[in-house]
Amino acid sequence: MYDRGSGSSSPSEQTVHLLAAAGKAVDALMTERLRAGGSSPLHRSVLTTLAEWGxxxxxxxxxxxxxxxAGVSRVIRDLLAQGLVQDMVVNIGGRHEVVTLTPSGTAALTAMQDDMNAVQDVLLGSLTKGERTQLHYLLRRVCATAARLGPVSSASS
Structure with missing residues (x-):
């Protein structure tokens, strides 16, 4: 939980800590919602990837x-058992087994996305529509910079 009076008085240090705290809160709420529905973040990621990339x-x-x-295979077994994905054999340059989303998988992904929107509404409930738009824009810039930097080396620590 954010405690306004604790921590460093340096605005840059506070910003880093606030970003980390917000990230932890988002992860915890999203994971809680997914687990309540019998899924995990990896289940959601597999369904999302199949929906976006085929x-x-x-x-x-x-x-x-x-x-x-191994993790992807475990999740695919779960999703196959639930009827959210299906295995297909494709013969293009040899025999290949591919996984594809089913209509039930698309519906489950939509429900997961609705849950993620509900998490966003809870976390950003105190912000105006304009502030949400501005926060989205700023976070995209921060994440783009982080992506350009790549993995941070622990050797410099």
Whole structure:
């Protein structure tokens, strides 16, 4: 929880701590919502990736998401059991097994996105529409800069 009176008096240090605290709150709320629905952030990511990029082989899906193949395979087994994805065999330059989203998977992803919107509404409830737009713009710039920097090396610590 944010405590206005604690921490550094340096605005730049406060900003870094506030960004970290906000990120933790978002992760916790999103994970809680997903778990309540029987899913995880990785389940949501697999469904989102399939919705955005189309059918994938498991190995390609893991590479696209930068997640270990074992984790993706475990989630795909869960999603297959729930009828949210299906396996298909494709014969293009050899036999390939690909995973694709089902209509039930698309509906489940829509429900997950509605939950994420509800999390956003809770967290940003005290902001006006204009402030939300401005925050979105600023966070996109911060994230773009972070992406350009790439992984931070612990050697410089």
């Amino acid at each position: 059918p994938h082989a498991r190995r390609d899906l893991a590479a696209q998401m930068d997640v270990p193949l």
